Amino acid sequence: MAADPLRAPHDWLDHDAGPVVRPYAMTQGRVAPSGGEFDLVAFVVATMPEAPLSPSMQPEHHAIVGAAWEPMSIVELASKLDLSLGVVRVLLGDLRSAGLISLYEPPAATQPHDVDVLKAVVNGLRAL
Template identity: 85%
Template sequence: MQADSPRAAHDWLDHDAGPVVRPYAMTQGRVAPEGGEFDLVAFVVAIAGEHPQDAGLQPEHHAIVAASWEPISVVELASALDLSIGVVRVLLGDLRSAGLISLYEPPAASQPHDVDVLKAVVNGLRAL
């Protein structure tokens, strides 16, 4: 392959899959969000009036803030941005600690499940 070929400078780029950036590069090796875990159905809302101009934020952080001006669930956000849920959780933890977003968990997600209801469901399924 010639050195002046346009492909020679970007052999790491997979044109079918797009640029390859490993998830640990986006999260800087972190696997858990700052400030604790949150549910996949929690709603993310950008705080009005705040514009993330901090140079410490990555493009993915800016994309999350831009996508969350209206309430959106964590799992929908991951799908919309085409990022893994683990990466989105870590980045949301960063944004929450920076005060740029708010997370609202539905009451049912934060309460433990009623064992009696679960047993009744299992018994009903067995009866089928």
């Protein structure tokens, strides 16, 4: 039987999508960022955007530092790079440990919600 010229020689390679890499392969099986958790609406900014990165860093690390030359939320960063949030969180932990990025959590994310404000919102919605 003749081989299909459009079919990739390997099952893990798709000509349209490129090579498929599982998220756990990008994070070496890690599921939590080093140095503790952070909020997904926290802002990421590269500390030295033009600084050369270690050759041991993965291409995704390089992409994150390149995309974070201006402050961007973690959710936006994951969307822009087309990576899952879990992978981005783990890679950001690596970059934060290496001192290549800074994370800034908005004050609203770190402080508890004001109950009076929430009640006013509910009352306003009921009035509609």
